[in-house]
Amino acid sequence: MIAILAISVFVILLTTWFLQYFKYEKHLKIFKGPRAWPLIGSALEFGTTMDLLPITLENKKKYGSIFKVYLGFAPPTLIITDPKFLEFVMGSTRILDKSEDYRFLHSWLGRGLLTSGGAKWQKHRKILTPAFHFRILEQFVEVFDFYSNTLVQKLEKEVGKKSVDIYPYVTLCSLDTICATSMGTEVNAQNDSESKYVFSVKEMSRIIIDRTFSIFKMFDFFYYFSKDYQKEREALKILHGYTESIIESRKEELIKANGHSKDIQNDEDDIGRKKKKTFLDLLLQYKKDGQPLTDKDIREEVDTFMFEGHDTTAAAMSFALYCLAKNPEAQEKTVQELRSIFGDDKERPATHRDMQEMKYLEAVIKETLRLYPSVPIFARNVHEDVEYDGIILPKDTSLTIFVYGLHRDPAIFPDPERFDPERFTQEKQVGRSPYAYLPFSAGPRNCIGQKFAMLEMKSLLSKVLRNYELLEDPNHKVVLAAETVLKSANGIRIGLKKRNF
Numbered sequence: 001m002i003a004i005l006a007i008s009v010f011v012i013l014l015t016t017w018f019l020q021y022f023k024y025e026k027h028l029k030i031f032k033g034p035r036a037w038p039l040i041g042s043a044l045e046f047g048t049t050m051d052l053l054p055i056t057l058e059n060k061k062k063y064g065s066i067f068k069v070y071l072g073f074a075p076p077t078l079i080i081t082d083p084k085f086l087e088f089v090m091g092s093t094r095i096l097d098k099s100e101d102y103r104f105l106h107s108w109l110g111r112g113l114l115t116s117g118g119a120k121w122q123k124h125r126k127i128l129t130p131a132f133h134f135r136i137l138e139q140f141v142e143v144f145d146f147y148s149n150t151l152v153q154k155l156e157k158e159v160g161k162k163s164v165d166i167y168p169y170v171t172l173c174s175l176d177t178i179c180a181t182s183m184g185t186e187v188n189a190q191n192d193s194e195s196k197y198v199f200s201v202k203e204m205s206r207i208i209i210d211r212t213f214s215i216f217k218m219f220d221f222f223y224y225f226s227k228d229y230q231k232e233r234e235a236l237k238i239l240h241g242y243t244e245s246i247i248e249s250r251k252e253e254l255i256k257a258n259g260h261s262k263d264i265q266n267d268e269d270d271i272g273r274k275k276k277k278t279f280l281d282l283l284l285q286y287k288k289d290g291q292p293l294t295d296k297d298i299r300e301e302v303d304t305f306m307f308e309g310h311d312t313t314a315a316a317m318s319f320a321l322y323c324l325a326k327n328p329e330a331q332e333k334t335v336q337e338l339r340s341i342f343g344d345d346k347e348r349p350a351t352h353r354d355m356q357e358m359k360y361l362e363a364v365i366k367e368t369l370r371l372y373p374s375v376p377i378f379a380r381n382v383h384e385d386v387e388y389d390g391i392i393l394p395k396d397t398s399l400t401i402f403v404y405g406l407h408r409d410p411a412i413f414p415d416p417e418r419f420d421p422e423r424f425t426q427e428k429q430v431g432r433s434p435y436a437y438l439p440f441s442a443g444p445r446n447c448i449g450q451k452f453a454m455l456e457m458k459s460l461l462s463k464v465l466r467n468y469e470l471l472e473d474p475n476h477k478v479v480l481a482a483e484t485v486l487k488s489a490n491g492i493r494i495g496l497k498k499r500n501f
Contacts, residue, residue, distance in 0.1 A: 014038055017073060024076050027392040031078065033068035034059060041070030043215040049206060050489055052213070052482040053376060053404050060405045072215045074100065075396040077379070081406040083433040088388055089380060089399050090435060090443035096121070099379035099398040104208045105484075108236060110296065112304030113448065124301060125448065127286050131182070131279040132452055138352045140181040140452070144459035145349040147176045150190050151460065152467045158496050163473035165491035167318040170460070171198055174314040177456055182279035182305060185249045197242045200235035201311055205483035207232055243302045247295075250280050279305055305449075311485045312374035313453045317460055318492045319372040320365055322478065325470035325494040327419050334361050338462055339501070346466045346501045355458045363421035365457050369439035371419060376404035376486045378441065403438050404482070412436045471495030 017039050034042040046052055056079060059067060065082035077099075080086055089095055097117035105115050113124050130136070151173040158164040175189040175198065189195055207228045216222040223229055283298045324331040337360045342348055379400040386393045393399070408416040412432065413423060422428060440447035447453070464470075473495055478488035 020073065020075075021070065024394055024397065027394050028068055028076060028078070028397070030391060031066055031068045032063040033070075033079075034063075036070035039072070040215050041072055041074075043071045043213060046213045049209050049481040049483055050479060052209070053480055056377075056402055057405050057408065060402065065409070071213065072218060074218065075394075075398060077398040077400050078393075079400050079402050079405075081402050081409060083406075083412070083435040085388065086401060086406070086435040086438070086442075087433070089401070090438075090441065090445075092386070093444065094384070094386055095380050095382060095399065096445055097381045097383055099381045099400070100396075101212045101379060101398065104211045107232065108204050108239060109304045109307065110300030112300040114304045114308060121445075124297075127282055128279060128301070128448060131282050132448055134451070137452055137455055141352050141355070141455065141459065142349060143180050144177060144456050145463065147173050147180070147190070148460045148463035150176070152463055154190055155464070155468065155496060159468070159498055161495065163471075163476060163493040163495045165493050166321050167314070167488070167492045168198070170318045170321070171310065171314040173460065174310040174317070174456070178306060178309040179246065181452075182309060183246050183250060183302070184253065184278040184280055185246055187246070196238045200238040201307060202483075202487075203231055203235045204239065205311075205485060205487070206481075207235075209483050239303065240299065243299055243306055246306075247280065247284075247298060247302060250278075251284060254281065254284065307484075308447075309449060309452075313456055315374045315485050315487065316365065316369055316372070316453070317457050319478075319486075319488075320368040320457070320461055321464065321470055321494055322492045323368050323371070323419050324364065324465070325472045328472075330364060330419065330421055331465070331470055333421075334364055335465055335499075335501075337361060338466055342466065342501075344501055346499075350459055350462055352455075355455055355462075358458050358462060360421065361458055361462060362454070363424040365454065365461070366424040366437075366439075367419060367421045370407045370413065370423070370437065371417075372480075372486055373403045373407060373439045374485050375439075375441075376482050377402055401438065401441075404486075406436065406438065409436075465499070466501050467499055469497040469499045471497055 021036065034045050036042055037044075046055055059069075060079070060081055066078055066080050066085055069077045069079060071077065080089065098115055102115045109115055111120060113121065113128065116124065151169060154169055155164075169190075172189040172192075172195060175195070176187060179185055179187045179189070189198075210228065211217045211223065217226060217228065280298075280302060283293055283301055286293050324334065337358060341354050341357055342350075377400060379398050382393050382395060382397045382399060385395050407413065410416050435442060440450040440453075471494060473493045476490070476493040478492060479490045481487045481489040
């Protein structure tokens with residue numbers, strides 16, 4: 001009896017899989033891709049987070065700039081590195097929702113700016129956009145400098161060693177910065193080197209990608225019996241507790257600043273000038289028809305920005321230091337530019353105007369983000385049948401933008417493995433599609449904080465370079481892991497030497 005039941009269930013599952021497969025293949029057969037086996041699709045091909053990028057890059061070479069992948073019972077995914085197709089996807093107002101895989105983020109980030117869609121996304125984007133006005137960003141420059149100075153002091157004990165993993169230091173500095181600038185509160189993360197928050201972010205990032213490519217863990221029923229589910233629950237206690245404490249702390253500060261009144265809407269100082277509002281302040285003070293955002297809405301946006309605002313920039317800055325250590329010529333050009341701005345002064349804080357003059361450093365950052373994009377893969381969902389170039393993209397198809405593969409396309413970037421900031425001079429960028437380089441996404445759902453991130457990166461990198469010469473560790477080569485943010489599984493190691501600036 002049990003055998004008959006098992007066979008019946010198997011036949012039903014097999015029939016369901018084939019019906020779905022042929023439903024999509026009717027439209028997508030034009031695209032090539034790895035073989036899709038019944039029930040599991042191509043899931044066994046991808047392995048760990050460290051295998052994902054090289055395997056997907058190899059598939060791109062084999063099947064072309066648009067290829068398809070089936071994973072279990074999920075609707076198919078188109079992996080895209082074609083700039084023309086990307087222009088259609090990124091510019092479309094009909095393809096704004098994130099893919100179904102983003103549901104694995106919901107327990108952590110809820111329906112914040114990263115994961116929400118439709119009216120909620122539009123409303124929250126509108127609320128938060130003023131927090132990134134250039135006049136607001138200008139006031140943060142001195143905060144960037146303050147925490148960069150702390151980083152320089154912390155790194156002093158690593159001078160003279162063969163190498164140090166720079167990533168943990170930069171991550172804590174970035175966490176300090178995001179809390180002070182966008183949340184209006186101090187957390188002193190650099191003085192708490194065993195940050196449970198940072199560890200929990202890392203755990204959640206790993207778990208989310210593992211679930212995406214696991215034929216068992218992608219189903220909640222099986223996932224709830226896994227060790228990762230228990231690890232997720234422990235991580236979420238820390239992550240949500242951390243952001244809730246920041247929200248409460250800022251609420252109390254705003255009430256105190258407004259004369260112990262619970263109305264924290266006051267946005268003028270004692271002499272009637274407009275106050276500068278942080279990201280969190282805008283959320284706390286928002287009201288529509290007298291109704292504020294719910295505590296849940298606020299926490300979801302804070303969780304989202306705490307994650308996106310510190311982890312992505314920390315990865316980019318760490319990889320930039322690694323690239324400069326490996327490429328002493330580029331490092332020397334960067335230092336010469338900084339000398340032309342600061343003279344021999346290591347200590348003077350960089351102003352907003354100074355940062356506009358850091359053209360070569362900006363090219364270094366852009367080239368770093370080409371080789372090591374902080375978000376190497378992201379995806380959109382087709383929520384209704386859409387036509388592209390005579391092809392129907394069926395409802396629920398996932399469109400995955402393979403940024404890492406796009407940035408290493410030799411047809412767009414010749415000799416793509418070579419670090420060359422000159423690729424981003426004005427002359428070299430002429431004729432290059434704006435959709436051939438997507439470190440901050442593009443179109444309506446581009447990164448809201450990209451200008452903030454660029455200022456923070458220039459501030460930290462320029463301060464480190466004015467104080468230290470960066471040296472390559474010849475025995476260290478990064479092992480890339482495609483988590484929600486690009487990481488190195490074996491750290492990002494460089495040597496440090498005091499610089500005679």
